[in-house]
Amino acid sequence: MSAKKRIINISIRLGVILSLFMITVVVSTLSAGYPPAKYLYTNESFDWEFTPEYNETQFNIVFDHHSHTLYSDGHLTVEQNILWHLAHGFNAITISDHNTMDNAEEIAVMAEKYKDDIIFVPGFEWTTGRIHMNLIGITEYIPVPSNKPTDEEIIAAIDATHNQGGVVIVDHIPWSLPRMPTHPTRAQLLAWGVDYIEMVNEDVYDIDSESWCNNTGGFGQITGTDMHDPMDVSGWTLMSADNLTTAGIMKELLLRNTTIIYDSHGSTDYSIGTINPVYQIFKPVVHTGYYFFNDDVTGGFVDWQSFGVAISYVIVGFGIFEGVKIGIEKIGDRRKLKKENNSYQEYDD
Ligand SMILES: [Zn+2]
Numbered sequence: 001m002s003a004k005k006r007i008i009n010i011s012i013r014l015g016v017i018l019s020l021f022m023i024t025v026v027v028s029t030l031s032a033g034y035p036p037a038k039y040l041y042t043n044e045s046f047d048w049e050f051t052p053e054y055n056e057t058q059f060n061i062v063f064d065h066h067s068h069t070l071y072s073d074g075h076l077t078v079e080q081n082i083l084w085h086l087a088h089g090f091n092a093i094t095i096s097d098h099n100t101m102d103n104a105e106e107i108a109v110m111a112e113k114y115k116d117d118i119i120f121v122p123g124f125e126w127t128t129g130r131i132h133m134n135l136i137g138i139t140e141y142i143p144v145p146s147n148k149p150t151d152e153e154i155i156a157a158i159d160a161t162h163n164q165g166g167v168v169i170v171d172h173i174p175w176s177l178p179r180m181p182t183h184p185t186r187a188q189l190l191a192w193g194v195d196y197i198e199m200v201n202e203d204v205y206d207i208d209s210e211s212w213c214n215n216t217g218g219f220g221q222i223t224g225t226d227m228h229d230p231m232d233v234s235g236w237t238l239m240s241a242d243n244l245t246t247a248g249i250m251k252e253l254l255l256r257n258t259t260i261i262y263d264s265h266g267s268t269d270y271s272i273g274t275i276n277p278v279y280q281i282f283k284p285v286v287h288t289g290y291y292f293f294n295d296d297v298t299g300g301f302v303d304w305q306s307f308g309v310a311i312s313y314v315i316v317g318f319g320i321f322e323g324v325k326i327g328i329e330k331i332g333d334r335r336k337l338k339k340e341n342n343s344y345q346e347y348d349d
């Protein structure tokens with residue numbers, strides 16, 4: 001084979017391999033970023049009842065300002081979300097999907113169906129790469145200008161919430177700070193008019209914020225389950241409202257009349273869930289994608305260091321393969337030549 005032909009053939013093979021590699025990276029990383037739900041809760045009844053320990057004569061509202069549904073990245077329907085909250089002892093909630101209030105119509109239907117059991121405060125999670133804030137007690141959606149809003153844009157969202165009579169809660173500071181280097185400080189947030197710090201998110205108690213508030217004051221305290229899939233609950237927010245309505249709850253929230261309960265052991269979740277067959281099929285792809293996926297909200301979608309290492313493996317592997325292949329061909333050619341020489345000798349004899 002001529003050297004030129006060999007180079008063309010090797011280039012074509014390298015092109016094919018790199019294309020397959022790139023397809024693998026793109027498909028798997030997207031699968032890891034937007035994975036199918038691991039469990040389905042289609043047949044879940046949420047038929048247990050947990051009551052957190054508190055003075056029931058003092059408080060009549062048990063509130064969760066923070067949870068998700070299928071309208072964003074949660075895996076329960078609005079109705080399942082409600083039943084889950086009832087099972088864990090809540091009687092008032094905000095369903096705070098990420099950057100959408102498209103759930104409002106369905107929530108209105110459910111609010112009617114469950115009017116004797118649960119009270120709704122409308123709102124959503126204003127989700128960006130700099131900060132997550134729950135804007136609640138609002139009826140109009142407040143747009144998210146970009147993934148990296150300026151200080152002024154964050155302040156505008158806080159003001160817009162107040163103009164609608166709502167309150168602003170800064171979510172999960174312990175989760176955000178390591179991921180968001182430009183997250184506003186607590187002092188900035190206080191100056192900008194933020195009303196609450198989410199002191200409990202999932203099972204994490206924000207002890208740094210507690211210490212900060214003890215020294216500085218200024219913020220109200222609230223708990224959020226941030227439920228995406230059924231889970232144990234560690235935080236409940238108590239209020240004593242004059243009347244059991246959305247307005248009654250908003251009145252207390254605006255006055256910052258909240259008392260929080262934290263229980264590190266939490267309430268047990270008895271949901272079972274069945275493995276999603278779609279997840280099972282995509283599992284190898286999703287897990288490959290975890291290698292390339294960059295969970296860091298500020299760093300972008302792809303972990304370029306992992307990408308660099310993986311593509312080096314592919315190129316070095318390809319080089320070794322081609323080298324061995326050429327070596328084997330050379331040995332074959334030499335043997336053939338020897339054989340031919342031998343046969344000429346035989347002929348000569
Ligand atoms: Zn969040």
Ligand SMILES: [Zn+2]
Pocket residue numbers: 066067068125226
């Ligand atoms: Zn959330």
